[in-house]
Amino acid sequence: MKVLLSSNTPWGTSGYSTQSRLLLKILKWMGHEVAVYAWYGMEGQRLQIDGFDVYPRIQHRYGGDAGLIAKDWGADVVLTLQDIWPLPDDFGDSVREAGAKWAAYFPIDGVPMPPAVERQARQADYRIVYSRFACCVMDETGLDYQYAPHAVDTELFSPAADRAALRAEMNIPQNAYMVLMVAANKGYPSRKSYPEAFAAFRSFQRRRPEAVLFVHAKQDEAIGAGLKLGQLAYQLGIPAGALRFIDQEQFALGLPSSLVADLYRTADVLLMPSMGEGFGLPIVEAQACGLPVITQDCTSMSELTCNGVACPPLQKFYTALSHWQFIADVEAVEGALEWIYRRTPQETAEAAALGRQFVVDNYSLEHVANHFWYPVLKHIEETL
Numbered sequence: 001m002k003v004l005l006s007s008n009t010p011w012g013t014s015g016y017s018t019q020s021r022l023l024l025k026i027l028k029w030m031g032h033e034v035a036v037y038a039w040y041g042m043e044g045q046r047l048q049i050d051g052f053d054v055y056p057r058i059q060h061r062y063g064g065d066a067g068l069i070a071k072d073w074g075a076d077v078v079l080t081l082q083d084i085w086p087l088p089d090d091f092g093d094s095v096r097e098a099g100a101k102w103a104a105y106f107p108i109d110g111v112p113m114p115p116a117v118e119r120q121a122r123q124a125d126y127r128i129v130y131s132r133f134a135c136c137v138m139d140e141t142g143l144d145y146q147y148a149p150h151a152v153d154t155e156l157f158s159p160a161a162d163r164a165a166l167r168a169e170m171n172i173p174q175n176a177y178m179v180l181m182v183a184a185n186k187g188y189p190s191r192k193s194y195p196e197a198f199a200a201f202r203s204f205q206r207r208r209p210e211a212v213l214f215v216h217a218k219q220d221e222a223i224g225a226g227l228k229l230g231q232l233a234y235q236l237g238i239p240a241g242a243l244r245f246i247d248q249e250q251f252a253l254g255l256p257s258s259l260v261a262d263l264y265r266t267a268d269v270l271l272m273p274s275m276g277e278g279f280g281l282p283i284v285e286a287q288a289c290g291l292p293v294i295t296q297d298c299t300s301m302s303e304l305t306c307n308g309v310a311c312p313p314l315q316k317f318y319t320a321l322s323h324w325q326f327i328a329d330v331e332a333v334e335g336a337l338e339w340i341y342r343r344t345p346q347e348t349a350e351a352a353a354l355g356r357q358f359v360v361d362n363y364s365l366e367h368v369a370n371h372f373w374y375p376v377l378k379h380i381e382e383t384l
Contacts, residue, residue, distance in 0.1 A: 002033045004073060004100070007081035009041030011049075013254050014184075014189075015150075015281045019036065022151045023081065024370045025070065030377055032167055035073050038178045062086040067094035075100045076384055077134055080128075081106060083278075085116035086320065092123030101125040103380060104146070107135040107278020108325035109191075109299050117321070126380055130279050131300035139154050141145075146376045150279045151368035157258060157288035167266050172270035176212045177341065179204075180267035182260060182282040183274070185217040185226040189317070191327040193273045193296075194227055200333035201271065202236045208211040208341060212242050213271075216263060221243045251287065264289035269340050273311060273333050276325035277301050288359040290352035291345075294336045298326045307355025309336035313343035 010024055020036070026036045035053040040063075042056040055069045063080065064087050070078050078095045084106045088094070095102040104124035105160065108117065108131070118141055121127050127145040138145045160166050165270055167174055172200045178228075179201055182194035205211040214231075220228045221303040233243050246255070256316070264270070270286040277283075283293050283304045293308035295301035302310050311333055312328035361367065 001377070001384070002037050002074060003027055004037055004066065004078045005081065006037040006039065006063045006069070007054050008056075009038040010036060010052075012041045013257070014040075014280075018257065018281060019081060019150055021080075021170040022153065022365055023373075025365065025370050026151075026373050027128070030374060032377065035069075035075070037063055037066050037078075039066075039067045040344035041265060045294055051183045058103065063261060064088040064091055065094075066096040067091075067100075068102040072099035077101050077103050077380060079103045079105060081105045083117075087120055089119075091132070092125070096125075101380070101384060103128060105130065106206065107131075108137045108198045109276035109278040110319060110321070110325040111137060112320040112323060113137050114319075114323045116156050118143075118166055121299050128376060129191060131277075132303050133300045134278070137180065146379065148372035149279060149368055150284075151358055151365045152281070152284050152288050153257075154356075154364045157261050157264065157285045157359075158352070159290040159356065161260075163265060166262060169264055170262065171358075172214075172266055173212075174208055175196055177208060177210050178267040179211060179213045179269055179271050179337065180216070180263055180286075181271050182263065182286075183214040185219075185274060189275070189375065190227055190284075191275045191325070192274055194229060195232060195308075196328035196330050196333060197271050197273055198229075198232055198236055198238065199330045200273075200328075201336060202238050203263060203330070203334045204337040204341075205238065205242050207338075209242075213238065214243060214244045214246075214249075214267065216246045216265065218251065219248055261284070261289060264291045267291055269294060269308070271333070273328040274299075275317060275327065280304055284359050284363050287355035288363075290349075290356055292340050292355065294333060294340070296326055296328055302344065306358040307351045309339060311336050 007020045008014050037055045039057040044056050047054050058065045077184040078100050082162050102124045103126040105128040108284050130149050201213050264286045273296045276299045287307050295305045295310045297310035314329035316324045317327050
């Protein structure tokens, strides 16, 4: 079967890039011929990389012209890994006119399913979602679908052999209690709950002066595209010595996944109380490294949180997509930080082992490939 994977560049640093990279491995393992439409992260001309034909973005910002690539390459299936609501209304028809079928692999990050998402989902020949939460939302629509969660490279994302040495290498004080955020600073309101997370950290840091907040994100986005996180921290009174951002020049150039794994290995807790998640890769990546997580008890985050706390949301928030997401409760997040801080060394070690095993058993690349993608791809191939 010839599969055109339409998504972010497989060599990029976004969550979609990470999954594109792993999906290419899965598709190759299962004997399918694969090409990539890298409509985000590549311009110029068609290339061949690692044996795959890779097409650059043609014109549509979100790959809405994938039908042209499918026709040129002779694809049987166009597998889109992305939000589907920005695609053109005739996207499914354009793919079928090119002689292919459309398999939509897409997130749902609130309730109910947004009308724009459902409209596109009804066009798809195959629907694949990647959280159990999304399965529940899909059940309400009456549409048929399949489930294949995102995968994690559990060899790359694994506990540190020598945490003290790694901290010294990364210039992180040995006695610091490191609270880590790995979340895109994008859009307003902040879907990653930066204001609430920063406020909770500030309250926690007043009692625990050794606490340091390390942020893997853009520090000061332009107005309308994200928050000025430095200004937010200043207004909340977070001391300069208690806040660190990833090197902004290196971040702009693109940082390898291995560095993110090292951040998980050196931190004490991941703070990620998002308003809503389609999946939430950092949650499982962190737990694979033995790191506890603080999330919200909503959308996909509930099912992913094993080693840590899923905080009850404060209230609902109605989005521009016409669905509900959830505002984080600052006091609940602060309480979760304190609860994890007070764990004994034995409790920390036991929870770390439990969390890693949970990820290995449910989200490792081999498990996801064999238990989920194999039947999904077999079904598609048999019904073409």
